[in-house]
Amino acid sequence: MTPVPDDTDDALVERLRALAAAVDPPPAHVEEAARAAFETRTLDHLARLLTDSADGEALLTRAAYDALTGAVRLLSFATDEVGIDLQVAVEGTWPPSTACCAGRRGR
């Protein structure tokens, strides 16, 4: 026999919803990241390479220093809205075994 929901069930769900809103709401940083996700829609077309540590520039940085040995390469891309720093660590042969990426707003 199919149970029939009643007002008591609805009231309990509403109470649980109020508890969740107090205890477990979407964190502010998650909401901010969701809003910022919009800026990625044109990233493929507009991001451009600003610097490449393999070019031998910025020799004082650790990434650039390692790039001289072929171990790490630092690439910086930017649009008018978003900057992306990509660090690629090469272990042995291509493709690289690890890569990490950091994003930032503005240039």
Next chain:
Amino acid sequence: MRGEGVERSTADLLAASAAGEQAAWDLLVQRYGGLVWSVARAYRLRVGETDDAVQNTWLRLVEHLTRISDPEHLGGWLATTARRECLQLLRRRGRTGYTTDLLDDLEVEDARPELDAALLAGERDAALWAAVSTLPGRCWALLRTLMASPPPSYAEVAAALDMPVGSIGPTRQRCLEQLRRRVEGDSLLDPRAATDPRDREDGDPRAR
């Protein structure tokens, strides 16, 4: 209704977002952010994983802004996408064997709500939250999704959990009954007790 901007339809917000209007996108995030978050929390992901599932869901929407075929059912699309992102994260943990029974196998220890229980106004609220947090996976997933603000439609819940719409009502009732049995003998479910503890001291003889 879902927050500010209710005068603008979801179809309008999607079209405006596709045209590059950040404000329209922000309204979509505001309108559906609670749903996406609740779906991710329903799957008892670890802390960082929950954030990733939510963010990946929004990134998928960015990619599909011009390809949402039924804008007025965007909530269902987001719920489905969030579910898939959660499943992908669970699979990365090596839990590839889970398919239709996944909800039954979600681990209670992955939940974190008890960590925030101190935010609740009264001990009864905290105890009720602790009770619901330790429900078996399927019941937790259903109730946590239903806890989304604003309240989700059953179609959105069905999409979030890959359940038939028709089974949600009966399952909800069984899960609530299970919750009641867990707190049976306590006064947790008395709505009058879910307020400030100072009120209880004045009006509830059980507290004296």
